[in-house]
């Protein structure tokens with residue numbers, strides 16, 4: 001939590017230095033919690049007694065023990081094996097037993113199958129493929145099979161609800177069409193695939209006895225460098241099968257915590273990117289409403305990011321990581337496999353290292369003017385990748401055992417408006433907010449609902465309110481100043497990601 005504390009300290013200093021006459025301790029002065037969590041946003045704005053300051057949800061002992069099993073030596077060994085295939089270009093050799101993408105995927109299939117054995121059949125390992133025609137302009141000089149190696153775990157309570165982990169195993173050189181020469185792709189992105197293998201290994205014996213409530217897919221996908229082929233194939237397959245995909249966690253470039261030529265490095269932070277409104281395949285009416293009411297930072301992808309950040313804050317003493325939320329679809333003018341999911345109507349986020357090392361990414365391995373280039377294994381920090389793996393395992397396992405994100409969270413559009421006639425109800429001339437949501441069908445995992453809110457200036461929720469199992473509430477806080485989310489809290493204490501409040505016609509729900 002070091003960076004959050006630093007941030008709190010800076011904020012404190014800034015306030016003291018720049019606003020000496022204004023700043024005075026009072027009941028409404030910011031309070032800086034020991035873990036820095038309560039500092040997101042401003043504790044003094046808006047003034048409100050609604051709810052209590054958000055305390056990060058905690059994680060059960062068994063799950064925390066699972067995180068400790070992520071093994072940086074196994075991560076190193078998996079990355080080394082993948083690098084040893086020479087190149088994993090999407091259109092590289094498929095017949096050699098030792099070189100090219102064919103050998104790499106055969107190894108991944110056999111490795112995943114072996115790791116899944118202790119699941120006693122609860123893990124279904126498969127390698128769906130499709131033929132991708134040549135596309136010389138995007139790095140496919142010849143047509144080739146694009147194959148994903150994937151493990152599916154069927155949920156015991158809500159099998160339709162599915163969460164998908166992806167990492168791509170193809171690699172590239174500067175010339176993205178070069179399907180012959182070495183492209184080690186250690187950081188980009190064998191690092192993410194090594195995490196997929198660890199997730200399968202650690203969860204196999206667990207799901208044999210206790211399958212998760214919702215379904216999980218863990219996939220090593222291909223064809224990322226040429227056009228997100230494999231992830232698109234997976235997302236479209238799920239969409240065509242009407243699977244209720246509630247989130248994609250895509251890791252890409254999660255290896256370079258150190259050894260980069262840039263300093264300082266932060267080896268204890270992982271960045272999360274996710275799409276805003278423009279990526280949503282929502283009806284235009286809804287997108288217009290989101291923009292008109294300022295909910296563009298409350299898309300399902302942003303909610304997933306907030307979920308991971310909060311969950312991690314409550315388990316940071318084990319993950320040893322901070323999560324940096326970045327409200328952008330991806331890095332500047334770049335992209336990755338998480339984009340395939342919003343295209344299919346599903347939220348997706350990307351986990352990536354805090355600072356990229358461009359000398360050792362996409363580069364042809366060489367020494368030039370005394371600088372070593374190439375995505376070689378010596379530039380991967382396996383302990384860093386292991387820490388990213390812990391955040392992934394924590395998120396995937398917790399979310400699949402939490403109740404579903406509630407649906408149809410709406411607010412009354414009439415309240416908080418000027419009078420329009422002598423008969424405007426007094427109820428409408430108010431700064432309260434009235435919220436409604438669906439409680440049917442009843443989620444068997446549910447204990448109670450919780451409304452979370454934050455001032456617009458905060459990335460993370462700052463407050464939470466237990467609203468029981470009812471389907472409506474009135475809160476004395478203006479919808480002008482805050483944004484609201486609703487989440488479901490399970491009998492096991494696990495909380496779903498939040499969903500945003502959208503206004504609907506008041507006649508639909510009554511007022």
Ligand SMILES: *[C@@H]1O[C@H](CO)[C@@H](O)[C@H](O)[C@H]1NC(C)=O
Pocket residue numbers: 124125126128152
């Ligand atoms: C395993 O997964 C594959 C790919 O989704 C699917 O075609 C197959 O039917 C599944 N097998 C079982 C036993 O569920």
Ligand SMILES: *[C@@H]1O[C@H](CO)[C@@H](O)[C@H](O)[C@H]1NC(C)=O
Pocket residue numbers: 141175176177178179
């Ligand atoms: C890139 O590689 C492809 C396939 O090997 C080759 O045909 C093409 O000429 C190369 N392009 C450049 C600019 O070297």
Ligand SMILES: *[C@@H]1O[C@H](CO)[C@@H](O)[C@H](O)[C@H]1NC(C)=O
Pocket residue numbers: 233234236237240
């Ligand atoms: C999904 O369905 C569409 C429309 O039928 C079809 O064109 C597409 O090939 C399907 N994609 C996959 C991956 O099954």
Ligand SMILES: *[C@@H]1O[C@H](CO)[C@@H](O)[C@H](O)[C@H]1NC(C)=O
Pocket residue numbers: 160242243244245
């Ligand atoms: C799964 O959920 C989707 C909605 O997300 C729905 O369209 C589909 O019918 C559901 N499938 C099953 C088998 O319940």
Ligand SMILES: *[C@@H]1O[C@H](CO)[C@@H](O)[C@H](O)[C@H]1NC(C)=O
Pocket residue numbers: 407408438440504508
């Ligand atoms: C959610 O509300 C819409 C109307 O805005 C309605 O058509 C839909 O059936 C509701 N969904 C559920 C699950 O009740």
Ligand SMILES: *[C@@H]1O[C@H](CO)[C@@H](O)[C@H](O)[C@H]1NC(C)=O
Pocket residue numbers: 436437438439471472509
């Ligand atoms: C809320 O619950 C009441 C019954 O308790 C029901 O009459 C009403 O239709 C529900 N409203 C919504 C939006 O589900």
